[in-house]
Amino acid sequence: xPEVTQTPSHQVTQMxxxxxxxxxxxxxxxxxxxxxxxxxxxxxxxVSFYNNEISEKSEIFDDQFSVERPDxxxxxxxxxxxxxxxxxxYFCASSGVGSYEQYFGPGTRLTVT
Amino acid sequence: xxxxxxxxxxxxxxxxxxxxxxCNYSYGATPYLFWxxxxxxxxLQLLLKYFSGDTLVxxxxxxxxxxxxxxxxxNLRKPSVHWSDAAEYFCAVGDxxxxxxxLTFGKGTKLSVIP
Numbered sequence: 001x002p003e004v005t006q007t008p009s010h011q012v013t014q015m016x017x018x019x020x021x022x023x024x025x026x027x028x029x030x031x032x033x034x035x036x037x038x039x040x041x042x043x044x045x046x047v048s049f050y051n052n053e054i055s056e057k058s059e060i061f062d063d064q065f066s067v068e069r070p071d072x073x074x075x076x077x078x079x080x081x082x083x084x085x086x087x088x089x090y091f092c093a094s095s096g097v098g099s100y101e102q103y104f105g106p107g108t109r110l111t112v113t
Numbered sequence: 114x115x116x117x118x119x120x121x122x123x124x125x126x127x128x129x130x131x132x133x134x135x136c137n138y139s140y141g142a143t144p145y146l147f148w149x150x151x152x153x154x155x156x157l158q159l160l161l162k163y164f165s166g167d168t169l170v171x172x173x174x175x176x177x178x179x180x181x182x183x184x185x186x187x188n189l190r191k192p193s194v195h196w197s198d199a200a201e202y203f204c205a206v207g208d209x210x211x212x213x214x215x216l217t218f219g220k221g222t223k224l225s226v227i228p
Contacts, residue, residue, distance in 0.1 A: 004156075033215070043157070043203065045215040056215055091156060100145050100164060100207055102216060106156040 002026045004105035006092050012111045013082055021077045021108045023092030032075045033093040033102060034067065036060070043091065049075065082112045115140040115206050119219035126194050127227050134189040134222050136204030145207030146187040147216065148178055152200045160202075163187060174198070199226045 005024045013019050025032050034046040048055040049067050066078045075094075079086055089109050093102040116139045126132055138144055145164050149157040161172035168180040178189045187204060201223045205216040 035216070042220045043205075043216075043218040045217065048215060058215070093157075100214065101147075101159060101162060103159065104149070104157040 004092055004094055004103050006090075006105040006108050008108060009106065010109045010111070012113065015084060015112055016081050019079050019082055019110065021079075021090050021092075021110070023075045023077075023105055024073050025075055025092065025094030026096070026103055027073070029094035029096045029103075031055075031095045031097075032067075032069070033095075034077045035091045035093065035104075036088040037091065037107075038085075038088045046077075079110075082110075084112050086110060087112045115144070115208050115217045117204050117206050117217055117219035119202075119204055119222050121222045122220070123223045123225065125225040125227060128196050129193050132189075132191045132194045132198070132224070134202050134204075134224070136187045136189065136219060137185050138187065138204070138206045139185065140206050140208070144187075145214070146178075146180060147205045147207065148172070148176070148187075148189050149203045149205060149218075150200045151203065151221075157203065161189070194224075194226055196226045196228065199224055 007022045032049045035043050037043045045058050047057040047061045064080050068076050089107045091107045092105045095102045118137045120135050147162050148160040150160050151157050160176050161170050161178045163170050163180045170178050176191050180187050201221045203221045204219045207214045
């Protein structure tokens with residue numbers, strides 16, 4: 001069964017450093033998403049991406065964040081200068097054309113020290 | 114803006130007992146509704162979805178959910194809980210945008226199962 005994969009599973013970084021979180025969506029999906037879950041809180045939408053551009057973004061997704069689909073398989077989330085409050089689990093998701101079902105990856109736990 | 118409320122933070126049931134997890138939503142139009150399950154250290158797995166049609170939806174692992182528009186609810190049920198059902202359950206509402214859409218999640222209900 002196809003699935004969304006994410007790397008790394010856990011990333012530790014120092015405040016102010018740049019991080020790139022990677023995702024490989026399901027191969028025939030065209031809509032891609034990032035969500036985050038701060039420990040003990042709800043899962044929050046960050047951004048959606050379609051046809052090589054951002055479709056929607058939340059207030060959380062400020063200038064420190066960017067997304068990219070550098071090739072035909074990867075979808076990345078970059079945080080330029082990490083802050084302590086960026087520590088969270090980051091989930092990638094994808095969905096197909098005409099489908100409203102989003103499939104989630106296992107997540108990347110980001111720890112900013 | 115849409116919102117989701119899961120009033121129960123933590124529920125404990127005995128194995129074999131029935132289960133109902135509550136979910137209330139706030140959304141202006143006909144919602145797309147989902148239940149996801151998250152086991153410890155795992156991602157979010159889709160259990161059930163409601164887009165339209167029959168308001169009683171059957172999902173995987175004998176879970177079902179019923180959409181009640183009059184109560185703005187989409188409660189999750191299971192007739193007989195298994196120990197492996199212990200996990201966190203999230204209700205979500207989909208906000209359809211231009212082809213893509215964002216999910217708004219509730220805070221989740223943690224389910225514990227005792228033998």
